[in-house]
Amino acid sequence: MQIVSTNIAKPTAINFNGQEVITGIYKTPTKQPIYLGKENVKDDEVTDRKHHGGEFKACYLFSENHYPYWKNLYPNLDWNYGMFGENLTVKDLDETKIHIGDLYKIGTSMVQITQPREPCFKFGVKFGTQEVLKQFIDHGFPGTYVRILEEGLVKTGDRLELVEPSKSSLTTSQFYKLLFSKDKNQEHLQLAIKNEALPQSKRDKLSAFIKY
Numbered sequence: 299m300q301i302v303s304t305n306i307a308k309p310t311a312i313n314f315n316g317q318e319v320i321t322g323i324y325k326t327p328t329k330q331p332i333y334l335g336k337e338n339v340k341d342d343e344v345t346d347r348k349h350h351g352g353e354f355k356a357c358y359l360f361s362e363n364h365y366p367y368w369k370n371l372y373p374n375l376d377w378n379y380g381m382f383g384e385n386l387t388v389k390d391l392d393e394t395k396i397h398i399g400d401l402y403k404i405g406t407s408m409v410q411i412t413q414p415r416e417p418c419f420k421f422g423v424k425f426g427t428q429e430v431l432k433q434f435i436d437h438g439f440p441g442t443y444v445r446i447l448e449e450g451l452v453k454t455g456d457r458l459e460l461v462e463p464s465k466s467s468l469t470t471s472q473f474y475k476l477l478f479s480k481d482k483n484q485e486h487l488q489l490a491i492k493n494e495a496l497p498q499s500k501r502d503k504l505s506a507f508i509k510y
Contacts (some may be wrong), residue, residue, distance in 0.1 A: 299388050299389065299390050299391050299454060299456040300388065300390070300405070300455065300456070300457050301386055301387070301388060301389075301405075301452060301453070301454055301455065301456045301457075301458075302333065302362050302379065302387050302388065302389050302454060303327045303362075303379035303380065303386070303387035303426050303454060303469075303490065304323075304327065304328050304330075304332045304333060304385065304386060304387075304452060304453060304454055305325035305326060305327050305328065305332075305379055305380030305384060305385055305386070305387065306325055306326070306328055306342040306343075306380075306385065307322040307323065307324050307325040307326070307342055307343045307380070307383075308324075308339055308343055309321075309322065309343045309374045309403070310322070310323075310343075312420065312423045313423075314419055314420075314423055315472070316437070317328075318348050319420070320343075320352065321343075321420045321463045322342060322343030322344050322383070322451060323383040323420050323421065323424055324380060324383075325342070325380030325381075325383055325384065325385065325423065326380050327378060327379050328352065328382055328384060330453075331405065331451040331452060331453035332385065332386075332451070332452055332453075333447060333449065333450070333451055333452075334356065334357050334385075334404075334405075334409065334446045334449055334450060334451075334452055334502075335449050336353065336356060336409045336446050337352055337353065337356055337363070337398055338352075338356055338357075339356070339357050339408070342385060350352045350476070353445055354413060354443060354445055354495075354496075354497045355383045355408075355412070355413070355443040355446045355455075356380065356443070356444060356446045356455040357386065357409065357443065357446065358383060358384045358385050358386070358415060358429045358441060358442075358443050358444075359384055359385070359386045359387075359388050359391060359442050359443075359444065360382045360384035360386075360387060360391070360441035361387075361388055361389075361390070361391035361392070361393075361439060361441060361443050362382075362387050362388060362389045362390075362391075363375070363389070363390060363392075364437070364439050365379075366419070367382070368381075368382075371433070372425060372426075372490075375425065376424070378440035381420075381424075382415075382441065383415075383421070383424075384441055386404075386452065387480075389423070391442075393414065393438075393440065393441070393442065393469065393470040393471040393474065394441050394470075394471040395409050395453075395469065396442065396467055396469065397411065397437070397463065397464040397468060397469050397470070398411055398412065398413070398464060398466055398468050398469070398470060398473055398490070398493050398495050399411060399464030399465065399468075399493055399494075399495035400437070400460060400461075400462070400463055400498060401462040401464075402444075402458045402459060402461060403433060403462055404450075404452050404456055404459075404460040405446060405451050405452035405453060405456040405459050406448075406450030406451050406452075406457050407445075407446060407448055407449060407450030407451070407452055408447040408448035408450070408461065409443060409445065409446055409447060410444060410445040410447055410495055411442050411464070411470065411495065412442065412443045412444055412445050412495050412496060412497075413443050413473070413496055413497070413500065414441065414442050414443070414470050414473060414474040414477070415440040415441050415442070415443065416440070416477065417430070417431045417434045417435065419431075421434065427443050432488050435478050437475060438471060438475065439471075440470075442470050445495065464478040464493075466489050466492070466493045466495075467489065468486060468490060468493060469490040472486050473490060473496075474487070476490060476504070477495070482504075482507045484508065484509060486507075487504055487507055487508050490504050491504055491505045491508070
């Protein structure tokens with residue numbers, strides 16, 4: 299896996315249901331390295347602190363490999379890296395092969411795979427239709443947020459080097475399906491609620507679906 303683009307955003311005003319909302323989803327490539335901090339990427343706009351930024355969502359990664367799929371669905375959009383609101387566009391990032399809790403070295407930083415991206419209305423506004431939310435969920439390749447264990451600089455060309463595999467066998471893809479499926483896989487639920495790379499609030503919410 300290799301970084302093909304580093305992306306940050308300035309605050310952008312959008313209109314949703316007649317209300318103005320400020321968002322940081324409109325990220326664009328930067329030629330400079332970006333600094334991964336404990337709570338967010340330095341100089342990147344994070345307006346909604348309830349749903350973005352913080353320990354378990356400090357930085358968002360999305361796979362370059364899925365750009366062609368979305369470009370085919372939405373050919374009239376103004377395409378560039380950062381289109382999905384990701385800070386790091388990564389070649390060959392595969393949600394079926396990365397695990398919740400994996401530790402990676404990227405540039406001078408150390409990160410831990412945490413939770414996949416769950417799309418919100420701002421994503422729909424950017425793509426011109428709220429239907430894209432269901433399409434994004436159904437496609438099943440959401441990218442991943444990471445926790446920053448060691449702050450540092452990341453630049454285009456840096457590789458993700460696996461330092462320590464997760465003790466859990468739960469992949470990002472499996473966890474994503476767990477979030478949205480009606481009939482939740484009980485084995486995956488058990489793995490999720492025991493995984494400390496996930497925020498406690500999400501683990502507590504999922505524990506309600508365990509069948510005893």
